[in-house]
Amino acid sequence: MKSLRIAAVALNQTPLDWRGNLARASEAIEAARRAGATLVCLPELCLSGYGCEDAFYAPHVRRRTLDSLAALLPTTQGVGAVVGLPLEVEGRLYNAAACIADGVLLGFTLKQFLADDGIHYEPRWFKPWPRGKVATISACGLSVLAGDLLYDLAGVRLGIEICRDAWVADRPANGYAARGVTLAMNPSASHFAFGKQAIRRRLVTEGSRLIDGPYLYTNLLGNESGRALYEGGTLIAQRDTLTHQGPRFVFGDRTLTVVDVDVADSPTKTKPGDTIISAAWQRSPADAEKLNPHSPPQAAWETGDAVVYEEFSRAVSLALHDYRRKCRAEGFVLSLSGGADSAAVASLVWLIGRLSGDPATLETVYQATSNSGTVTRDAARAVATAVGATHHEWDVQDLVERYTGLAAAAVGHPLTWETDDLALQNIQSRVRSPGVWMLANLRRALLLTTGNRSEAAVGYATMDGDTSGGYAPIAGVSKRFVLDWLQWMETVGPAGVGPLPALAAINAQQPTAELRPPGAGQTDEADLMPYAVLDEIERSAIGDLDATERTLERLQARFPEHAPEQLAAWLERFDRLWRASQWKRERLAPSLHLDVLSVDPKTWRRWPILSGE
Incomplete structure (x- = not known):
């Protein structure tokens, strides 16, 4: 021996x-x-x-x-x-x-x-x-x-x-x-x-x-x-x-x-x-006294009930740190909407400094239109202050109106919410892109996008709008995961770091794109379906490649509180949106692989851009 x-x-x-x-x-x-x-x-x-x-x-x-x-x-x-x-x-x-x-x-x-x-x-x-x-x-x-x-x-x-x-x-x-x-x-x-x-x-x-x-x-x-x-x-x-x-x-x-x-x-x-x-x-001679006969095979944070949130916090903050360093950017820029996704990204940038001792520079922008409310404006300001970001508030409604007027003149009739809903929503997102890109260029910074995996699966994003950026740090996790992680970050946070209480202003809201007029009561789940249902469809249809009949069986077993007709309608909506959105997924900013599931066609599940039954 x-x-x-x-x-x-x-x-x-x-x-x-x-x-x-x-x-x-x-x-x-x-x-x-x-x-x-x-x-x-x-x-x-x-x-x-x-x-x-x-x-x-x-x-x-x-x-x-x-x-x-x-x-x-x-x-x-x-x-x-x-x-x-x-x-x-x-x-x-x-x-x-x-x-x-x-x-x-x-x-x-x-x-x-x-x-x-x-x-x-x-x-x-x-x-x-x-x-x-x-x-x-x-x-x-x-x-x-x-x-x-x-x-x-x-x-x-x-x-x-x-x-x-x-x-x-x-x-x-x-x-x-x-x-x-x-x-x-x-x-x-x-x-x-x-x-x-x-x-x-x-x-x-x-x-x-x-x-x-x-x-x-x-x-x-x-x-x-x-x-x-x-x-x-x-x-x-x-x-x-x-x-x-x-x-x-x-x-x-x-x-x-x-x-x-x-x-x-x-x-x-x-x-x-x-x-x-x-x-x-x-x-080489070893010391007379034997070294490290045994040490704990896991860190303390790896043995608790929140391991997945701890791993997410540490993995993405390290990934952001290295990505910025290796692409030689001087900091990060983020369009901070006052909603869950952008708040999660801002929190992850904040964690770089808390976990490494070397804080990252972050500059954030809240870009208001006539459909923006004081709740999201105040929430964005509170989160920016808490994470130490340099924060700006811009009003881009005049840009929305100018583009709307140009398009109305081109088609020969006024644009209305009754007839042109999608175009009127998308233009608000798109006019926010050039200014924040320019700020990132001026700062020699990396512009971060805020889309999650659920949105990517169904194309719930505006190309060249909220998808603009050089890196997508949370595109590997579902919206439900983001919401649950934010709750944990508000009250607990990673071991050795602690909570970020300012996230209470985010967690008190129901997720919304805030692109329709305030009276429309727009929410993400009303536009799509309950996030839990969306996640189960993704696991079955995309993760396990189940046929439609098998996916519907899984939905009915998992969600008996919903009528079979409603589940079938949501499944049909997912299938239609998934197939129509592959071109969007091909164009999304690079994202980090975090979960067993992924919709990034460059690292996991590939799909034809054009497909049908």
């Missing part, structure tokens, strides 16, 4: 940022060495970035990634490291993990199972590697092995699963014990979704049980490429017990979890057909 100090690193990388990605990887290895670690694991594809998309096809991307790997080799004097990168083998591209030790490139383990569901499109770029196969390639000026490899590192037999490899029933770790593996590592790029960390904890614990030894898991961190958020949360399990979890949703370049583990000696015999690469080096 050997005492070994190992390190798990979460890195905040950016696709194709060659110098930055290499520097952060090098600094992480050096930090692990200073902590006395013998072996360190970095995330999947961290040298190139996970989200390179079709840039993976470019030969220069593969060449520059290998250049980065060659530059990384000297940093591993006295330490072994596993680091992810794309790799061409025999004319095909693979998702690889390089194993390097003491400045020497030992070999490449290639991913056997590719992520091809949900938001994943790995088979578009990579091929799965066959189990048991090994090839010889040229890399970094050396002839090295690549494929299904094991490593004997100073007497420790190491096996590597790459992210999705651990999520399938026939995972490589199933046979690791028989192959003499005494330590397993998993470099991952596993995107955030509500509740997903619990699954990772189970898989890591299971991996440890399968090898009867330590299992180490790493992940990316932050908003890497715009649409997927990685929360870090490195994990280490020892003999069927999860002992360590690194912090999640950290604002910074990396997290480092260093642990002392007991590892069985490598067996003297090998299984026929196994390819084992051996390396010996002077391991």
Whole structure:
């Protein structure tokens, strides 16, 4: 039995940022060495970035990634490291993990199972590697092995699963014990979704049980490429017990979890057909006293009743922070309507400062028309004051009237609410766009949109109006979720931050677009349907792809208080609006994947722009 100090690193990388990605990887290895670690694991594809998309096809991307790997080799004097990168083998591209030790490139383990569901499109770029196969390639000026490899590192037999490899029933770790593996590592790029960390904890614990030894898991961190958020949360399990979890949703370049583990000696015999690469080096000495024998595998906020709200708060605020930083904007601009959605976005920007200690600059604008009321005006002002925004109040009614007059002259008759309802609503939203865009340009700021997933599903938005902006932070969650989160934010708030009482002015209202005259009594649910019904239809028809008959059965079982005829009418309305609105979803600002469900056609559920029964 050997005492070994190992390190798990979460890195905040950016696709194709060659110098930055290499520097952060090098600094992480050096930090692990200073902590006395013998072996360190970095995330999947961290040298190139996970989200390179079709840039993976470019030969220069593969060449520059290998250049980065060659530059990384000297940093591993006295330490072994596993680091992810794309790799061409025999004319095909693979998702690889390089194993390097003491400045020497030992070999490449290639991913056997590719992520091809949900938001994943790995088979578009990579091929799965066959189990048991090994090839010889040229890399970094050396002839090295690549494929299904094991490593004997100073007497420790190491096996590597790459992210999705651990999520399938026939995972490589199933046979690791028989192959003499005494330590397993998993470099991952596993995107955030509500509740997903619990699954990772189970898989890591299971991996440890399968090898009867330590299992180490790493992940990316932050908003890497715009649409997927990685929360870090490195994990280490020892003999069927999860002992360590690194912090999640950290604002910074990396997290480092260093642990002392007991590892069985490598067996003297090998299984026929196994390819084992051996390396010996002077391991960095560990402190006499063992480090971190056990730590809480979860933060306190992860064990309460409001985990989903805590995760949402931390995930989106981190995503906003990184998106602004990586697109080099100097702050945020927001059209603050005094309603729930824009108040939620303002609150999330406020949370950046509360959670990171580095407040973000926010400038807000309330843009009134003759249909705006004092309730929303006062609510917008109260929220802006509470979150520390620079707030403006503009009256845009004259712009509405001028455009209405121009259009009336063009069609040859006055426009009325009885005959031109939709056009009269949309023009109010559209005239609010140019001014707030101009303010964002002048401030060199990122303009945020405020649409939620429910609105995107049914097209309840004005293109080039309230959809204007560069990022859509809440488009991954439903309207019902937004309303419930705002109630929680008003009274509880994230652990270590607390509530935002000014949201009471928002929560006291019934959601409304406030585009029809005040006497019309316009509300979102009257325009559409109850949000609970809309959510259930989305889950069934879009999430599960149920036929109309099956969706209606689910609605009748879930909502017996509504007449079957009414449920059928709402379902027909959803279906009609969903099909008519795909072109809108294609044009929405980039949004963050947060939930199992999504309507973003670029990351989850694709649909034809034109469709029918």
